Structures are given as C-alpha cells and as structure tokens.
Amino acid sequence: MKLGRVVGTVVSTAKDEKIDGLKLYVVRDLSMEITDRDSFVVAADSVNAGIGEVVLYASGSSARQTKQTDGRPIDACIMAIVDQIDIDNRLVFDKGRD
Amino acid sequence: MKLGRVVGTVVSTAKDEKIDGLKLYVVRDLSMEITDRDSFVVAADSVNAGIGEVVLYASGSSARQTKQTDGRPIDACIMAIVDQIDIDNRLVFDKGRD
Amino acid sequence: MKLGRVVGTVVSTAKDEKIDGLKLYVVRDLSMEITDRDSFVVAADSVNAGIGEVVLYASGSSARQTKQTDGRPIDACIMAIVDQIDIDNRLVFDKGRD
Amino acid sequence: MKLGRVVGTVVSTAKDEKIDGLKLYVVRDLSMEITDRDSFVVAADSVNAGIGEVVLYASGSSARQTKQTDGRPIDACIMAIVDQIDIDNRLVFDKGRD
Amino acid sequence: MKLGRVVGTVVSTAKDEKIDGLKLYVVRDLSMEITDRDSFVVAADSVNAGIGEVVLYASGSSARQTKQTDGRPIDACIMAIVDQIDIDNRLVFDKGRD
Numbered sequence: 001m002k003l004g005r006v007v008g009t010v011v012s013t014a015k016d017e018k019i020d021g022l023k024l025y026v027v028r029d030l031s032m033e034i035t036d037r038d039s040f041v042v043a044a045d046s047v048n049a050g051i052g053e054v055v056l057y058a059s060g061s062s063a064r065q066t067k068q069t070d071g072r073p074i075d076a077c078i079m080a081i082v083d084q085i086d087i088d089n090r091l092v093f094d095k096g097r098d
Numbered sequence: 099m100k101l102g103r104v105v106g107t108v109v110s111t112a113k114d115e116k117i118d119g120l121k122l123y124v125v126r127d128l129s130m131e132i133t134d135r136d137s138f139v140v141a142a143d144s145v146n147a148g149i150g151e152v153v154l155y156a157s158g159s160s161a162r163q164t165k166q167t168d169g170r171p172i173d174a175c176i177m178a179i180v181d182q183i184d185i186d187n188r189l190v191f192d193k194g195r196d
Numbered sequence: 197m198k199l200g201r202v203v204g205t206v207v208s209t210a211k212d213e214k215i216d217g218l219k220l221y222v223v224r225d226l227s228m229e230i231t232d233r234d235s236f237v238v239a240a241d242s243v244n245a246g247i248g249e250v251v252l253y254a255s256g257s258s259a260r261q262t263k264q265t266d267g268r269p270i271d272a273c274i275m276a277i278v279d280q281i282d283i284d285n286r287l288v289f290d291k292g293r294d
Numbered sequence: 295m296k297l298g299r300v301v302g303t304v305v306s307t308a309k310d311e312k313i314d315g316l317k318l319y320v321v322r323d324l325s326m327e328i329t330d331r332d333s334f335v336v337a338a339d340s341v342n343a344g345i346g347e348v349v350l351y352a353s354g355s356s357a358r359q360t361k362q363t364d365g366r367p368i369d370a371c372i373m374a375i376v377d378q379i380d381i382d383n384r385l386v387f388d389k390g391r392d
Numbered sequence: 393m394k395l396g397r398v399v400g401t402v403v404s405t406a407k408d409e410k411i412d413g414l415k416l417y418v419v420r421d422l423s424m425e426i427t428d429r430d431s432f433v434v435a436a437d438s439v440n441a442g443i444g445e446v447v448l449y450a451s452g453s454s455a456r457q458t459k460q461t462d463g464r465p466i467d468a469c470i471m472a473i474v475d476q477i478d479i480d481n482r483l484v485f486d487k488g489r490d
Contacts, residue, residue, distance in 0.1 A: 203424075203479050203480060204424075204477060204478050204479035204480065204484075205477070205478050206395075206448065206472075206474055206476070206477050207474070207475045207476040207477075207478075208448070208472040208473060208474050208475055209473075209475055210439050210440070210441075210472070210473040211439060211448075211471060211472035211473065212438045212439055212458050212471040212472065213459075214457060214458065214471075215471060215472065220393070220448070220472075222424065222477065222479055224424070234423075236424055237393065237394065238393040238394065238395055238448055239393070247481075256451075256452050256453065256454065257452065257453045257454065259454065260454060260457070267457060268454075268457055269438070269450045269454050269455065269456075269457040269458050269461075269469060269471040270393070270450060270454055270457075271393060271450040271451050271452055271454035271455070272393060
C-alpha cells in the first residue's frame with residue numbers, strides 16, 4: 001500500500017454507472033517523514049476518511065477487494081486511516097499529535 | 099484513478115477483434131493544479147467523453163470493469179468526466195468555469 | 197494502452213511451453229509527438245504488426261485478453277496497429293504519410 | 295519481487311474490515327548492494343518478519359496469493375525473509391553476518 | 393515483458409509455504425543495447441535459466457501463468473531465455489557470440 005494524505009475531492013456527474021455512490025478523494029503521496037510528494041492519485045474510500053487525514057490506499061485489482069469497490073472500475077481505494085507510524089523506533093506520525 | 103485531459107484520438111483499422119467499436123482517446127496526465135504533464139495514455143471510453151474534457155481514468159484490470167471494456171485487451175478506461183475538483187478547500191477546477 | 201513503434205524481434209528457444217508460437221517484438225515507447233523514448237517493452241502480437249509500425253500495446257492482465265495470449269505468461273501485447281493520431285485537432289501521425 | 299528492509303510499523307484502528315488482524319510494515323526498497331533507496335511501501339506480512347530484516351515482497355494481485363492475504367485489499371505482501379544474496383559470485387548479503 | 397540479465401540468487405528459509413521449491417533469481421534490467429540498467433527484480437524461474445543469461449521476465453498476474461508459479465505469491469517470472477535480439481535490422485545480441 002502507499003501512504004498518502006487526503007487533500008481534496010472530485011465531483012463527477014457523467015460517470016460509469018458502476019461508480020455511482022462512491023466518494024472520490026484526491027490523495028497526495030507522502031514520504032516516510034510524512035512530507036508531501038508531487039505524485040497523487042484519485043481514490044475511492046472504504047473507511048469514511050476525511051480531508052487532512054493520513055491514509056493507506058491499495059492500487060490495482062487489490063483496490064476492488066472491499067465491499068464498496070467490488071466489481072467496479074476503481075484502481076485505487078483508501079482502506080485504512082493511519083493512527084501511528086513508527087520508523088526506526090521513532091514515532092514519526094501520531095494522529096492525536098500531528 | 100489518474101486525472102487527465104482528453105487531447106486526441108487514435109484511429110486503427112488493424113486491431114484485435116475484441117476492441118472493435120471502442121473509441122480510443124489520447125489522455126494527457128494532469129497535475130493537481132490541472133497543468134499538463136509529459137506522460138499520457140491511450141484509453142477506451144465508457145462515458146462519452148469529448149476532446150478537451152478533464153476526466154478520470156482507471157488502469158490495469160480495473161479498466162475492464164465497465165460494460166464497454168469487459169473481457170477486452172484494454173488497460174486504461176475513462177470512467178468519469180470531472181465537474182469540479184476541490185483541493186485544500188479551494189476550487190482548483192470547475193468545468194463550467196475553466 | 198501505450199503508444200510504441202515496433203523496432204525489433206526477440207528469438208528464444210528455451211521458453212515456457214505456454215508461449216510457444218508467439219511472436220515477440222521489441223516495442224519502443226513513443227511520445228505524443230511520435231518521437232522515440234528511452235523505455236521499451238517486449239510484447240506479444242495479436243494483430244500481425246510489422247517492423248517499423250506504430251502500435252498500441254496493452255500491459256498486465258489486459259495483455260492476456262486476446263485469443264493469442266489467453267492464459268499465457270505474457271504481460272504486454274500489441275492489440276492495434278495505428279493508422280492516424282490526432283492531437284489538438286492536428287494530425288500528428290498518418291500511417292500513409294509518415 | 296522487490297528487495298526491501300523492514301523499517302517500521304503502521305497502526306490503524308479505522309480500516310477496512312477485511313484487513314483486521316494483518317500486521318502492516320513499512321518496507322524500504324534496497325539496491326542490489328543492499329543500500330537504502332528513497333522509495334518504500336506499506337506491506338502485509340505472511341512470514342512473521344521483524345524490524346530490520348531484509349525481505350522480499352510481492353506486489354499487485356500476487357500479494358493476495360498467501361493464506362493471510364487472500365481476498366483482502368492488500369497490494370503488497372512480504373513473502374520471504376532473505377538469508378543470503380549472491381551477485382556475480384559475491385555474497386552481498388548474509389543475514390548471519392550483516 | 394522486460395529484458396534482463398540473471399546476475400544472482402536469493403536464498404530464503406523463512407518464506408511463504410507456497411513458494412517452497414522455487415528458485416529465486418536477481419535479474420538486472422537491460423537497455424535495448426544490452427547494457428546494464430540500475431533497476432532489478434527478484435524473479436522466479438520457469439525455464440531453468442542460469443547466471444549470466446539474458447532473459448525475458450513477465451510481471452504481475454502474468455508471472456503466475458506458468459506451471460511453476462500458478463497460484464503463488466510471485467509477481468515476476470523468467471519465462472524465456474533469449475537467443476537473439478534484432479533491432480533495426482541489426483543483431484544486437486547473439487547468445488552464441490556475446
């Protein structure tokens with residue numbers, strides 16, 4: 001999975017019928033130090049993530065293994081909201097703190 | 099999904115029989131600020147997108163989850179026409195305006 | 197799909213039995229201006245493409261959706277020979293001309 | 295598969311129900327000389343890997359071919375702990391030594 | 393498929409039970425001029441390739457379409473040993489010669 005931050009939303013009325021009802025978020029990739037990267041993805045959401053939250057998203061066919069995305073033309077899906085990240089025994093991200 | 103702009107069309111007569119009838123668009127990748135990137139993809143279309151429109155496209159096996167692309171040798175498919183994109187509470191793209 | 201030019205062939209005698217009989221082409225990626233890129237792929241062929249032709253190829257599981265590649269360990273397949281590419285209302289490639 | 299080193303952990307309480315019980319590791323990509331690369335992935339674990347260990351991880355649908363990850367929205371999975379790597383007849387990594 | 397050279401081996405005892413018995417090779421990517429690239433992959437082998445040989449490998453789900461890799465958490469598989477590569481009507485690689 002990749003680590004990202006939810007930074008925005010995409011609104012679409014003309015879309016494939018199979019994605020009706022899915023919320024589409026702009027997710028910006030993050031480094032291990034939780035800094036912004038240039039790359040981003042538009043992802044569906046299976047966990048009621050909110051703007052600003054640090055999340056994990058799955059890509060490819062794995063993005064279709066949630067109840068919300070099964071059988072849909074979705075290649076990226078937020079499947080976890082991150083509480084804490086620990087790297088080299090250092091807490092680099094704490095949702096309650098950061 | 100990736101964000102792109104439909105910039106052109108590809109015409110092919112000698113093609114795999116399974117892609118007969120599919121419209122093939124050249125889609126240029128866009129940044130979060132809706133500026134052109136160098137990368138592009140040739141994508142099928144499940145939503146009657148038109149030249150110049152900002153769209154989302156799905157890649158890989160997810161591109162085959164629409165009625166139009168099911169079971170076909172297609173690895174990129176436009177599955178939404180974008181109306182609005184909001185990033186950090188700022189409207190960075192509005193189809194009616196831009 | 198990606199846009200490429202067929203530039204060469206690969207000959208292999210010791211190969212997985214499932215790819216017996218498949219022609220394997222070296223396909224060089226092209227820019228939107230139909231200039232060579234550094235990247236390339238070795239692709240199977242479902243459309244009888246020839247050296248020098250501009251083609252589209254599908255990657256990943258989508259490359260296995262043709263009659264020739266179904267169920268085979270093939271992750272790239274030429275599925276269309278390009279006749280014309282039109283970008284921003286300009287004919288950037290015409291097989292009869294270029 | 296890619297070669298990486300387990301450098302951290304990700305804790306998440308709000309997550310897709312299908313990933314309950316899976317341990318999620320931060321895995322940093324390694325060069326052939328076993329030096330750190332900038333890129334990383336968050337991967338599930340099917341082999342009880344520990345922090346600091348050099349591992350192999352599989353990506354995409356292949357990451358779902360283990361008993362632990364089958365049918366789950368997981369696109370990266372550690373499936374081997376590396377004991378030794380030999381390149382050009384030189385032992386570049388030995389778990390017992392390095 | 394990608395073009396690579398088998399440069400090394402990976403030994404692992406603690407691994408997912410489904411990859412037992414598979415030989416894992418370090419494969420370095422090659423340019424069209426058969427020069428080394430920085431990138432590499434660890435791949436399973438379905439063709440009894442040897443160190444030093446130029447090979448093709450398939451990635452993703454296509455890597456699981458061989459008898460040896462079916463249903464296993466393997467995302468890269470050597471599926472051909474290359475004898476000859478011809479580019480722009482020039483023999484750039486000949487196994488008997490190079």
